[in-house]
Amino acid sequence: xxxxxxxxxxxxxxxxxxxxxxxxxxxxxxxxxxxxxxxxxxxxxxxxxxxxxxxxxxxxxxxxxxxxxxxxxxxxxxxxxxxxxxxxxxxxxxxxxxxxxxxxxxxxxxxxxxxxxxxxxxxxxxxxxxxxxxxxxxxxxxxxxxxxxxxxxxxxxxxxxxxxxxxxxxxxxxxxxxxxxxxxxxxxxxxxxxxxxxxxxxxxxxxxxxxxxxxxxxxxxxxxxxxxxxxxxxxxxxxxxxxxxxxxxxxxxxxxxxxxx
Numbered sequence: 174x175x176x177x178x179x180x181x182x183x184x185x186x187x188x189x190x191x192x193x194x195x196x197x198x199x200x201x202x203x204x205x206x207x208x209x210x211x212x213x214x215x216x217x218x219x220x221x222x223x224x225x226x227x228x229x230x231x232x233x234x235x236x237x238x239x240x241x242x243x244x245x246x247x248x249x250x251x252x253x254x255x256x257x258x259x260x261x262x263x264x265x266x267x268x269x270x271x272x273x274x275x276x277x278x279x280x281x282x283x284x285x286x287x288x289x290x291x292x293x294x295x296x297x298x299x300x301x302x303x304x305x306x307x308x309x310x311x312x313x314x315x316x317x318x319x320x321x322x323x324x325x326x327x328x329x330x331x332x333x334x335x336x337x338x339x340x341x342x343x344x345x346x347x348x349x350x351x352x353x354x355x356x357x358x359x360x361x362x363x364x365x366x367x368x369x370x371x372x373x374x375x376x377x378x379x380x381x382x383x384x385x386x387x388x389x390x391x392x393x394x395x396x397x398x399x400x401x402x403x404x405x406x407x408x409x410x411x412x413x414x415x416x417x418x419x420x421x422x423x424x425x426x427x428x429x430x431x432x433x434x
Contacts, residue, residue, distance in 0.1 A: 176202045176226065177201050177256035177257060178201065178202045178253060178254060178255055178256050179193075179196045179201040179203055179204070179257035179258075179259060180203075180204040180206065180248075180253075180255045180257070180258050180259065180292075180296070181193045181196070181203065181205055181206065182206045182207070182261050182262035182289075182292070183206070183207055183261040183262030183263065183311075184203075184205040184206055184207050184213065184261070185205075185209050185212045185213055185216065186207075186212075187359070187361030188261055188311060188354075188356070188359065188361060188385050188386050188389070189259070189261035190216065191382045191383045191385070191386030191387075192259055192261060192309070192386045192389065192390060193205060193220065194220065194386075195387065195390045196257065196259075197220040197223070197224040197226050198223075200226065201257060202226050202227040202228070203217075203220065203226060203229070204228075204229045204230075204231060204253060204255070205217060205229070205231070206231050206232075206235075206244060206262070207232070207262070208233070209232070210232035213230040214230055216228075217230050229251065231244055231247055235262050235288035236280030236283050236284045237283065238283050238288070238291075240288065241287070241288040242291070244292070245291070254303075255296045255300075255306075256300070256305070256306055256307070257306070257307045257309070257393075258292065258296050258297075258307070258309070259308075260292060260310045260311065260333075261309075262284055262289075263281075263284055263289075263329075263330075264284060264285075265281070265323055265326035266278065266281060266325065267322055267323055267429070268322060270325065273325070278325055281325060281329065282325070282329060285329035285330065285332075285333065286329050286332050289310060289333065289336075290336065293308060293340070297340075297349065300348075301347050301349055303348075304347065304349075305348045305349065306348070306349040307349070307351075307352070307394075307396075308337075308349070308350070308351045308352070309351075309354060309389055309393045310333050310337045310352070310353050310354070311333070311354050311356075312330045312333040312334045312337070312353045312355040313326075313327070313330040313333075313355055313356065313357075314355055314357040314401065314406050315327035315330045315331075316330040316331050316333060316334035316353070316355050317331075317334070317355070317410050318413045318421050318425060319425060320425045320429055321422065321425060321426035322426065322429040322430065323429055334353050334399070337353035337398070337399075338353060338398055342398075350396035352393045352396070352397055352399070353398065353399045353400070354385070354388070354389035354392065354400055355399065355406075355410070356380065356385040356388075356389075356401070356403070357379075357380065357401075357402075357405065357406035357409065358377065358379045358380075359379055359380050359382055359385050360379045360380070360382055361382050377405075378405075380403050384403075388402035389402070
């Protein structure tokens with residue numbers, strides 16, 4: 174039997190790296206995508222040695238809208254058919270929207286939404302034609318409500334959730350599944366890049382990247398449309414349904430605020 178191939182974006186660290194390890198352990202060949210080629214090469218060598226799978230490395234900065242198109246061309250040039258697509262690449266920004274760096278904002282929109290959408294549109298028809306395939310899109314607990322001080326980030330993750338759930342319904346009966354993985358605060362490099370190490374939200378216990386990846390991978394294999402790992406995170410998401418949105422947004426603002434020094 175031929176091994177299936179999984180493409181993972183944001184594969185160099187955190188949840189993406191752990192998902193790559195789980196996929197390789199399950200016998201999938203891999204296409205690893207991230208900006209840091211040297212780091213990807215290290216990971217590829219390790220996974221080949223441990224699991225005897227083929228691993229292709231494709232360095233790409235998905236904040237550049239051209240990169241997704243170039244990645245698609247590279248897949249075509251190598252005749253790589255993707256059976257599992259993991260759209261994990263993403264980043265956040267903390268701060269007042271009116272003071273945010275415009276180029277970084279646009280880059281975040283491209284990574285979190287545009288590239289994710291483009292790659293899904295490219296690969297999905299092949300899966301439908303074969304009658305089998307899986308898409309795992311990484312959202313956030315921030316997908317479920319407005320988050321002042323991370324307004325654009327949470328809006329992009331709301332898009333990921335809505336897009337994923339709609340596609341899951343569209344694809345019912347095709348043999349292709351779409352799963353949205355919506356973790357809460359997780360031990361990754363996200364906090365440093367988003368500059369949220371010293372806000373109230375990140376002072377609570379975090380799940381590990383491995384725990385989140387295992388929950389997402391399990392949900393994908395079970396062909397579930399949505400999973401929110403962790404009891405505390407599920408309670409947080411459920412609470413959005415119980416309170417007026419204005420109150421939820423006010424509370425979110427308090428949680429996103431810096432801790433007093």
